[in-house]
Amino acid sequence: MNFNTITEKHKEQNLFGRYITNKHIEPILEKLNSDFAVSVIGKSVKEKPIYAVKFGTGKIKIYMWSQMHGNESTTTKALFDLFHFLSSKDKTATELKKTFTLLCIPILNPDGAEAYTRVNANDIDLNRDSVNLSQPESKVLRSVFDEFKPDFCFNLHDQRSIFAAGNTDNPATVSFLAPSYNEARSVNEVRQRAINIIAAMNLVLQDFIPNQVGRFDDSFNINCIGDMFQSLGVPTILFEAGHFKNDYERETTRKMIFISYLSALFSMSKNDILVNKTIDYFNIPQNNPVFYDFIYKNVKVILDGFEKSITFAAHYNEILLDDAIVFKATIRQIEGLEGYFGHYTYDFQGQLFENQKDKMPEMDSEASFIIGMHNKIVNGLLKK
Template sequence: MNLEQLFLDNKEKTIEGRYLTLESIEPILKRINTDNQLSVIGKSVQGRPIYKYVIGAGKTKIYLWSQMHGNESTTTKALFDFLNVLHSGSDLAKELLSSFTFCCLPILNPDGATLYTRANANEIDLNRDSQDLTQPESKVLRAVFEEFKPDFCYNLHDQRTIFGVADTGKPATVSFLAPSYNEEREINDSRQKAINLIAGMNAVLQEFIPGQIGRFDDSFNINCIGDTFQYLGVPTILFEAGHFPGDYQREVTRKYVFMALVSSFTILNENVIEINRTEDYLNIPQNKVVFYDFIYKKVKINYDGIEKITNFAAQYKEELVDGKINFNAYVARLDDLEGFFGHEVYDAQGALYEDGGENVPKLDQKANFSLDKKLNFVNGLIKN
């Protein structure tokens, strides 16, 4: 199977970028509602509909939800790319539809998606509400779980650009987790199936982005939805869509999430997850917070009349302004950058830093400055 071509043939071209709201996907849902697959199963805090889309007639039931965190949109895009495969009429589509029943909740947190926030409109992290079920969105997710009785759960997320693959200096473009079901992080039959499936997806992705797949921390927290569903005996896989170099809109990462989804269903359909692949899973390096968007090295500053050479880092903050996401760079760390990497690294070679103020980089100030009055940096980047 040519996964690259499959993605190009099925990419949902009406959605792109980071800001993805209910209004963005409703036309797609209506278009692919060819046989009453779509229903409204609840409403958000602010009264927005939460949609359920069910397709397929197969025995194996797959439950997928995205944008539980409203500002994590990459997997929603990949989910619709995959749904286009199911509507393509291809042999692959026919095979998947006969083998699986897919139940999808795209944009579980529509208020957070509109606000571009992690939490919902009540400022509650839905991924910490799986036990108390205080929020309408959490109740919907759990009610569908109870009704649908899935064989596998796919918990679809994004992660920030700060994550790398251990200390390799490579970004964690896609990361996975088979959540724990108890404090001891033991492996039972349910978790084993999730582990084996992740090992299979990792093997496929390593062919495309070698060294850029991470394994998320498996500390147990019963308040997290993945841990809860794993505890309840359903194999659950956490997807984390991360950074690919230069891809701040996550359009490249989107492709690799799509590939992972398709590969996982191929693996399940071929029933090759029964082999114990715990060692392969544990050999996936763990995610680690080791990146900044920008690192500036060997910068000269004049501090109280004393010249010194220093380093500093800047990080983008994603800020919603007039319906668009602005990436605004702010100074995030000073001096000691041992063990950290930058997605962009500039060697100032001792050039003098000036910012029109005190001429010393300070935490949380905009990354606008010059070096030797020759190189001007605006929003972290060199301005030509």
């Protein structure tokens, strides 16, 4: 199977960037062909529709939901790429239709998606609400789970750009987790099936993003929906879409998530997931939060007549402005950066900050400044 050809041919061109809301997906949902059943399965706090898309007639039932956190949209884009592929006349797509029944919620948290926030309109993290079920969106997710009775669950998220794949300077472009079902983090038959699917996806992804796949922390928290569903006896997989070099819109990562969906389905359809892959799974390096978006090394400062060299770092803040996401770089750490990496790293080799004495980078200030005579940093980046 040529994953490159499929992903290039079936990218949903009407979705791009980080800001994805109901108004972006509704025109696409309306145009899905008769292979797809689109329905409104509930309403958000602000009475926005929560859509579900059902596809296929097969015996293996997979439940997929995205944008439980409203500002995590990469997996949603990849879902619509998957829909585009499944709506085609491709022979493999036809076989998948016969093998699987997919029930997908593209945007579980439409209020959070519109506001570009992690939480819903009541400031509740839906991924900490699996026990209380205090929110309408949480109740919808659980009621569909109870009614659909899936064989597998795919819990679809984005993760911050801070993560490396293990003790390396490789970003964790995609991370997975087979959540724990108990405090002991035991591996039973249910979790084993999730582990085997992840191992199969990782094997494929290594051809595209070698050493850039991570494993999320498996500490048990029954308030998290993945842990809950795993404990209820349904193999559940957490997908985390992360950073790829120079890809802050996460279009390359989107492709990797799409490939992950496809490789999971292919492996499951061929029963490749029956072999115990526990060792392969735990050999995937664990996520390590050691990245900043920008690191500025060996910058000279002169304070009270004393000269020293410092290293400091900045992160992008994602700000919703005029229905688009603007990235604003802000200084987040000064010194104490041993063992950390930057997605952009600049070494100024002893040049003076702001080319002035008694000037120092300030925490939480905008990352726009001058170093030496000619090095102008604008919104984090060195202007050439």
